[in-house]
Amino acid sequence: MDIVIYAGLAIDIIGAILLMIWSMKYRNAFKSAEIMPMVKEELKAEWLKKRAIGFGMIIAGTIITVIGCYI
Numbered sequence: 001m002d003i004v005i006y007a008g009l010a011i012d013i014i015g016a017i018l019l020m021i022w023s024m025k026y027r028n029a030f031k032s033a034e035i036m037p038m039v040k041e042e043l044k045a046e047w048l049k050k051r052a053i054g055f056g057m058i059i060a061g062t063i064i065t066v067i068g069c070y071i
Contacts, residue, residue, distance in 0.1 A: 001071045008065030015057025022050040 026047040033039040 004068030005065050008061045011061030012058050015054050019054035
């Protein structure tokens, strides 16, 4: 089923794009928060959640794509 493969690839691409956007955002935020340890810790917690979402989307998309290849 081609639609399953394309859906998995779309999820992969969206996850990768979100990771790139979030990494640029948090890189700039970390640079500006270097002198404030409390803010930096809060940013780190937020970044870890966003990173988990992005990588989770990539992993899910890959699994869906592989399943689509065997259906």
